[in-house]
Amino acid sequence: MAWISGYIIPKGWKALTWFRSIHMDSEIYPNPKEFNPSRWDNYTPKPVTFLPFGAGSRLCPGNDLAKLEIAIFLHHFLLGYEVERLNPQCPLMHLPHPRPKDNCLARIKKCSRSVA
Ligand code: HEM
Incomplete structure (x- = not known):
């Protein structure tokens, strides 16, 4: 059993990060559903706000x-x-x-x- 942000995760359960909730967060990406390639111009994401390939020890090894x-x-x-x-x-x-x-x-x- 583990506690994460006030939730009990029973032993043996898997907890996944819901990446879409981060990438569609309008506080991080204004108007997130708009197709706007220019939003990436000169953009340096803050830590853990851009995770298309995951993060940490399970980071996608095929990303490059x-x-x-x-x-x-x-x-x-x-x-x-x-x-x-x-x-x-x-x-x-x-x-x-x-x-x-x-x-x-x-x-x-x-x-x-x-x-x-
Ligand atoms: C646009 C293309 C790709 C995307 C968006 C992508 C995304 C991801 C994501 C989100 C994960 C999971 C990270 C996690 O569990 O936290 C992952 C894992 C993985 N990816 Fe990719 N991937 C892509 C292409 C590739 C390619 C080309 C390869 C190999 C040639 C690859 C090999 C793997 C492997 C082996 C894992 C498992 C890593 C582990 O569990 O330690 N991926 N990828």
Whole structure:
């Protein structure tokens, strides 16, 4: 048994951090649901306010690889393809991860004058 913030956690239970409640906290991220990539410009997060890869001894060991892969993929995808979502008004689902309910169904066309 352990006490955490006034709650009793029985022996053998698992306690998970609900990362979304941190990343969607409007006191940390004003208007958190707005798509606003500029919110990251020159932004240095305060400790434990930005945890996409977890933290501490269970920090995701693949985090640098994942960021590199995402950067390479986005470079080629955004420069080389046109994307048209088939259901742009499709609502979001939140479990296990936030995403459109249709899994972002889209028509993808390779650009003819692609430089990627
Ligand atoms: C965008 C991509 C990724 C995200 C958002 C992500 C996120 C996470 C998160 C939140 C955890 C749990 C941390 C915790 O339990 O507190 C985790 C664990 C883990 N991730 Fe990732 N991850 C990503 C990619 C990867 C990749 C590419 C690899 C391996 C090549 C990887 C391997 C692992 C492993 C092995 C663990 C378990 C670590 C442990 O329990 O000690 N992840 N990841």
